[in-house]
Amino acid sequence: MSERFVHPTALVESRQIGEDTRIWAFAHVMDGVTIGAGCNIGDHCFLESGVVVGDNVTIKNGNLLCEGVVVEDGVFVGPNVQFTNDRYPRSPRLPQAARRYRDKGWLDPTLVKHGASIGAGAVIVAGVTIGEFATVAAGAVVTRDVPPYTLVVGTPARARGWVCQCGQPLRFEGESSSCEHCGLDFERSGDLILPVGHNPSLVEAALRPDPNDVATPRGKV
Numbered sequence: 001m002s003e004r005f006v007h008p009t010a011l012v013e014s015r016q017i018g019e020d021t022r023i024w025a026f027a028h029v030m031d032g033v034t035i036g037a038g039c040n041i042g043d044h045c046f047l048e049s050g051v052v053v054g055d056n057v058t059i060k061n062g063n064l065l066c067e068g069v070v071v072e073d074g075v076f077v078g079p080n081v082q083f084t085n086d087r088y089p090r091s092p093r094l095p096q097a098a099r100r101y102r103d104k105g106w107l108d109p110t111l112v113k114h115g116a117s118i119g120a121g122a123v124i125v126a127g128v129t130i131g132e133f134a135t136v137a138a139g140a141v142v143t144r145d146v147p148p149y150t151l152v153v154g155t156p157a158r159a160r161g162w163v164c165q166c167g168q169p170l171r172f173e174g175e176s177s178s179c180e181h182c183g184l185d186f187e188r189s190g191d192l193i194l195p196v197g198h199n200p201s202l203v204e205a206a207l208r209p210d211p212n213d214v215a216t217p218r219g220k221v
């Protein structure tokens, strides 16, 4: 039988919560948040109005998801990840800055795509896209877009390799590789890798148009 679970100490103001989603102690889900089915929202999470979470997402304890953050299906967010949504923050109550905050023009949205993982304590600077099945290492500070299937590490986060859909590292010798753990076949085109048969134009279209703005393994340093 499908049902939602909301811990008695959680504050859930949204009605847009999917079936089989569990929300644990002291979490706060504001009105205007959308959460899909089959998710797990850990203790002490804060989800601000406007956040969208897909299906089968795991959000571990102590996470801040601020307005402008969209998390697609199957994403893993480790504990104490900090999302942001303003690249030039000032207090809106500061007279010199108040004009900028009269509308939502200051908001810089963040997209975490299908199947991606974000390690414990990472910081996601506003306005980036984390590609499908990418992995952000624990403690990384992500300042640029992360291509699909890419592992990024450090501060600022830089590409250090590739990961499979199953999450395990992929090794390439030449232009093709098979995952040692699940057998999925990949092909490589430059710094971009994709499962065999995948249409690369779809992934390239999802990235920012400026290739110098992407943290590829051999990209700008």
Ligand SMILES: [Zn+2]
Binding pocket: 164, 165, 166, 167, 168, 179, 180, 181, 182, 183, 184
């Ligand atoms: Zn695999």
